[in-house]
Amino acid sequence: MAGAAKSGHQLQLLDFWVSPFGQRCRIALDEKGLPYEYLEQDLANKSELLLRSNPVHKKIPVLLHAGRPVCESLIILHYLDEAFPSSAPLLPAGDAYARAQARFWADYVDKKVYECGTRLWKLKGEPQAQAVAEMLDILRTLDGALGDGREFFGGAAFGLADVALAPFTSWFHAYERFGGFSVEEECPRLAAWAKRCAQRPSVAKNVTPPEKVYDFICGLKKRFGIE
Structure with a gap:
């Protein structure tokens, strides 16, 4: 769906400053102690990266993990828990x-x-x-x-x-x-x-x-x- 953005960060977040859906992802990333690059998006003039990364809905937030996009905020939260299970789980283990x-x-x-x-x-x-x-x-x-x-x-x-x-x-x-x-x-x-x-x-x-x-x-x- 999208190629990797040129960055030294394994995780990148395409987001918009006031979006509560993007803020969910930022909170989760910080709770889990995961470093990431924040990529602010102009929603009135959507970037090629955003359109490539989320061609179905064409909206933020999008998490790029080693260049591979994960879309929709709750899906991103579940993905972070599964991809990084050893760091501050968002869901309780064993229940x-x-x-x-x-x-x-x-x-x-x-x-x-x-x-x-x-x-x-x-x-x-x-x-x-x-x-x-x-x-x-x-x-x-x-x-x-x-x-x-x-x-x-x-x-x-x-x-x-x-x-x-x-x-x-x-x-x-x-x-x-x-x-x-x-x-x-x-x-x-x-x-x-x-x-x-x-x-x-x-x-x-x-x-x-x-x-x-x-x-x-x-x-x-x-x-x-x-x-």
Whole structure:
């Protein structure tokens, strides 16, 4: 699908600065202690490398491992765990049920949060009200999945589901502003979890500050002519 980029790094990540999907991959790479080269992409003028590496979807993130592309963020997370099993596994070893639960919640986040959040800031009137109600239901479901006394979705260990959701914590501020709700008031366990995640170096380093995410969305609204 793609030839190797000219670099001394075995791992390269084609990404876009504010993408929560790319940030998942950056968090996972740092959690696993894997050095990589970050290759920022212009999504308005997609590079030949990106188009060669992901000819099906033509989007980021793409992980290049010795020049071979791996596409889609959750697939990249699974690939990193399989390709580098000795470094800080994202999935618990020796417990198939716990691994299945982690995959379930990572998949839930993947299917629900971003798409609903996009409708929340793009729409007006009743359609937006429906998006707000759906977002609150999603967040409350995640709050319930954390349960009482659990530090992370898998228990004491920061793992796959946490990596999948952590980048979206910086989007919560925008969702709150456009949706007129408070995550801390509606989902206190989820808000506390977000604060714990923010203390991890891998998250603090790679997740865009909430105000910058909000400004980015405001720029999108202006570009699309959304008042």
